Amino acid sequence: MKILVVGATGIIGKEVANLLSRNHEVVRVGHSSGDFQVDLASKASIAGLYSRVGVIDAVVSTAGNANFAPFAQLTDEDYELALVSKLMGQVNLVRLGQDYLKDGGSFTLTSGMMAHSPIPGAVAVSMANGALQSFTRAAAQELDKGHRLNIVSPRFVKETMELMGMDPTSGISAAETAKAYLAAISGTANGETLDVADHL
Numbered sequence: 001m002k003i004l005v006v007g008a009t010g011i012i013g014k015e016v017a018n019l020l021s022r023n024h025e026v027v028r029v030g031h032s033s034g035d036f037q038v039d040l041a042s043k044a045s046i047a048g049l050y051s052r053v054g055v056i057d058a059v060v061s062t063a064g065n066a067n068f069a070p071f072a073q074l075t076d077e078d079y080e081l082a083l084v085s086k087l088m089g090q091v092n093l094v095r096l097g098q099d100y101l102k103d104g105g106s107f108t109l110t111s112g113m114m115a116h117s118p119i120p121g122a123v124a125v126s127m128a129n130g131a132l133q134s135f136t137r138a139a140a141q142e143l144d145k146g147h148r149l150n151i152v153s154p155r156f157v158k159e160t161m162e163l164m165g166m167d168p169t170s171g172i173s174a175a176e177t178a179k180a181y182l183a184a185i186s187g188t189a190n191g192e193t194l195d196v197a198d199h200l
């Protein structure tokens with residue numbers, strides 16, 4: 001399969017691309033690096049990416065930005081970023097990608113455990129994650145051409161915790177996290193949220 005991985009230069013995306021590239025051709029996409037670049041916050045940029053890459057068998061997104069900040073300090077710009085980048089960026093990857101995805105192909109997006117287990121400071125992130133999971137459940141029912149749509153909900157990633165100066169013991173490595181993306185692509189699931197902890 002030819003698989004487009006948006007966010008392939010990030011902590012999770014790098015391991016997803018590595019795992020998938022064992023058996024598939026992977027097109028690595030980043031914001032400022034990778035084989036191709038895209039800005040998820042721009043629909044025109046996503047359209048340009050698809051027109052340059054052409055027909056693909058699967059699309060994976062491990063990208064989408066949203067800020068952490070205490071609820072009382074969240075700004076209009078923080079909400080805007082979560083909506084335009086993390087939420088609509090991934091929604092638009094699906095909307096525009098349908099014309100480039102082969103029959104029977106799949107989309108796999110990324111949310112996060114903050115959708116269901118928020119911590120203080122995660123309001124904007126939780127909002128986007130919850131919306132993405134509902135979008136996935138609903139839109140999957142209406143896709144045609146045998147297309148499937150699922151979303152992976154990563155737990156806190158060990159490498160991210162280390163970068164943040166936290167004890168990574170309770171985290172799940174990026175390489176282990178990648179297995180849920182492989183399961184979404186190679187299985188028959190449609191409209192599902194895959195908890196990384198169920199795919200170790």
Ligand SMILES: NC(=O)c1ccc[n+]([C@@H]2O[C@H](COP(=O)([O-])OP(=O)(O)OC[C@H]3O[C@@H](n4cnc5c(N)ncnc54)[C@H](OP(=O)(O)O)[C@@H]3O)[C@@H](O)[C@H]2O)c1
Nearest residue numbers: 007009010011012030031032033039040063112154157160
């Ligand atoms: N890490 C965790 O513990 C964790 C837990 C739960 C959920 N998540 C979610 O998983 C996703 C990936 O997390 P991560 O930790 O792997 O992130 P990361 O290391 O920061 O990587 C982000 C990736 O997205 C790309 N990117 C950045 N801005 C972009 C934009 N505007 N348009 C398109 N691509 C853009 C980056 O490209 P460049 O390298 O070129 O900048 C990079 O490939 C995020 O949505 C995050 O919320 C992460």
